[in-house]
Amino acid sequence: MLQQTAQRLDYFDLGLKGSLRAFFGIIVKIMRIKYGNNMNIRFATPSDAATLLAIYAPYVENTAITFEYEVPTIEDFTNRIAKTLEKYPYLVAEEDGVVVGYAYASTYYARAAYDWAVELSVYVSQDARGKGVGSKLYDKLEDLLDQMGYMHFLACISLPNEASLALHRKRGYQQVAHFPKMGYKFERWHDIVWLQKSLDKQAGPIKLLKEMEWK
Numbered sequence: 001m002l003q004q005t006a007q008r009l010d011y012f013d014l015g016l017k018g019s020l021r022a023f024f025g026i027i028v029k030i031m032r033i034k035y036g037n038n039m040n041i042r043f044a045t046p047s048d049a050a051t052l053l054a055i056y057a058p059y060v061e062n063t064a065i066t067f068e069y070e071v072p073t074i075e076d077f078t079n080r081i082a083k084t085l086e087k088y089p090y091l092v093a094e095e096d097g098v099v100v101g102y103a104y105a106s107t108y109y110a111r112a113a114y115d116w117a118v119e120l121s122v123y124v125s126q127d128a129r130g131k132g133v134g135s136k137l138y139d140k141l142e143d144l145l146d147q148m149g150y151m152h153f154l155a156c157i158s159l160p161n162e163a164s165l166a167l168h169r170k171r172g173y174q175q176v177a178h179f180p181k182m183g184y185k186f187e188r189w190h191d192i193v194w195l196q197k198s199l200d201k202q203a204g205p206i207k208l209l210k211e212m213e214w215k
Helices: 002-035 046-062 074-085 133-148 162-170
Strands: 039-043 090-095 098-107 117-124 152-158 174-185 188-198
Touching: 039 133, 046 074, 046 098, 046 117, 074 090, 074 098, 090 133, 098 133, 117 133, 133 162, 152 162, 162 188
Parallel strands: 117 152
Antiparallel strands: 039 090, 090 098, 098 117, 152 188, 174 188
């Protein structure tokens, strides 16, 4: 009797352990789906133009997140990437080898006094939204810009766009301006807001992208 009871307890213990393993296996799968199993952030190249344009096009055609009316040509988009890389980081996020988003910096205002300020932009594939892709791109982009000497990060967001506002606020950006009815798209006016994040450091010389030895 005692031996049979012990065997039953052993079976129960094995069953419990198996259930726990299955449970944690499901959790791991959920985490991989949400956050990506193998996220890689790298510099873009002009040869990425067609892939990145496929991500950007739905934003042009279906949203007021960008105020462009027409989807750029591949040639135009290739030139944009090359032009940006002359001065600023342009990053691509890959998940298991598939491009799922991109982010880049651009000139805030072309006057010498604004040299320490830079505008940031990020676009994520529709299928990859909610996985933290934008945050990972911003982690790397902000780090690179910090190393290059930039102090003030700015983002211009057309309204409504709660997802982008939440992303930036979570990262410490604060709204510094609100301009009503600044962009007209899809037969209506859209407000824009500017958000800013400033680093607590002394101003120094800005390094060019090609001069950097990345940490």
